[in-house]
Amino acid sequence: MQNAIRVLKNAVPLLLEWYGAYKRELPWRGTRDPYKIWVSEIMLQQTRVEAVKGYYAAFLEKFPTAEALARASEEEVLKAWEGLGYYSRARNLHRAAKIIAERGFPADFAGVRALPGVGDYTAGAICSIAYDLPCPAVDGNVLRILTRLTADERNIDEMSTRSAFSELLREVYPPQAGEFCQSLMELGATVCVPNGEPMCLICPWRELCAAHRMGREEEFPVRAEKKARKTEQIFVYVLKKEGRFALRKREGKGLLAGLWEFPNGSKDESAEYGKVLSEKNAKHIFTHIEWHMTGYLIEAKEFFPQFTWVTPEEMRKGYALPSAFKAFKSWVDN
Ligand code: SF4
Structure with a gap:
């Protein structure tokens, strides 16, 4: 753990600098409005960035605030969601919007996590990006890049592995929590990619990364065999x-x-x-x-x-x- 913390502490400023220079322009970046960040994070669950782009703008045009979303009928919300899939997300957004319209958008992790359809990852992402709170958002992408960086061979399908990496991140969160959270996501999406070879040559962590040093990038993350669908x-x-x-x-x-x-x-x-x-x-x-x-x-x-x-x-x-x-x-x- 101590070794991993040391590596991560060195990795944070390199990542932030890289993110400042190379991040993609995405429609939901640059806002601190928790409602808009929440909508984007729910849309991005299980859906590719490219697919979300068009929906995000149209959805916000139709429902620019939680109050507007709360006033809409379920049919209208589902219609705006048509084609994005996983429709329970839209139903939960609608239910949560009614709560937010009444009480305001929650301003801490526990309050955000209590909204329908919001899990640990999404709550962490919203709190980091909207409020700069040091709340780790650990999903498969983040686990992939961190297990490569530290050559950690624990099974990432175990909850204990996820918790261990959340703890690790909590130790190294910089004050720019929102930027840090997004930079981890960005590295996983554009450089340290899941399929095919990670692009180590252009990675800000190439000097620090244990998996890269050993030439074993593709052996991480370690996971249990998936059941056939x-x-x-x-x-x-x-x-x-x-x-x-x-x-x-x-x-x-x-x-x-x-x-x-x-x-x-x-x-x-x-x-x-x-x-x-x-x-x-x-x-x-x-x-x-x-x-x-x-x-x-x-x-x-x-x-x-x-x-x-x-x-x-x-x-x-x-x-x-x-x-x-x-x-x-x-x-x-x-
Ligand atoms: S050096 Fe390669 S394996 Fe390591 S974090 Fe960067 S892209 Fe991923």
């Missing part, structure tokens, strides 16, 4: 009748629950709905499951009453469909 076969029905298409709200509590979707199921029931006009296959990968989908465009026999029948225009304006169904949406848009 489950696959499920799904049949998707795009039912069409007189210019309208069938949608339904997904029931239950599981994946995509409560969201609008094309009717679908695990058995092929296409013949019961009408005449098949077209067929195509698609795949969608969620965190723990993979859907292998066969989709049918069908001229429906009747307006089946269990479904909501909407025009393409209505679908575009008011019904957020998860991106799992994107491959079949072109049948509606054409």
Whole structure:
């Protein structure tokens, strides 16, 4: 630990200097507004920076404050989130906005952490960036760069490893906590990357980094073997009748629950709905499951009453469909 603290203490100023010179211009950088930082951090959970860029600006234009977000309906919020995936994030944002609208944005770690949908990492990032509080935000990226820097062979899937690195960071947090938090993220995203070779030659830590010195960069981080993702076969029905298409709200509590979707199921029931006009296959990968989908465009026999029948225009304006169904949406848009 003492050795790791010493290495980290030397690494901090090098990283801050590098960040000042080379950081990317991103739409959420430069603000200290905790609401805006919170929105960006929630969007960035499990979603790539490039994908978030467009959504972030449009979302803030629609909901510029927590109060505006709190006033919106759930349908409006989900519509603004359409395509970003992991919709529970949008629902939690909406729930949390109602709390913030009433009590103001919390100003300490415990208060931020208590908001729906905010875990240790997100609370740490918000408190560091918005308030310069020394609250470590440790995710897979940060663990990767720190385990490489210190050639630490502990399994990063263990909570104890995560806590140990949080403690380590707490020891070395500089006064510019927000800059430091973002510089760790930036190094992991642009230089000490997860796949392919890390770019050690341009890394500010190349002189200090234990993994680099040993030529073992790619052996870190150490992690337990991942379980293979489950696959499920799904049949998707795009039912069409007189210019309208069938949608339904997904029931239950599981994946995509409560969201609008094309009717679908695990058995092929296409013949019961009408005449098949077209067929195509698609795949969608969620965190723990993979859907292998066969989709049918069908001229429906009747307006089946269990479904909501909407025009393409209505679908575009008011019904957020998860991106799992994107491959079949072109049948509606054409
Ligand atoms: S020197 Fe290489 S392995 Fe070490 S932190 Fe930098 S990019 Fe990562």
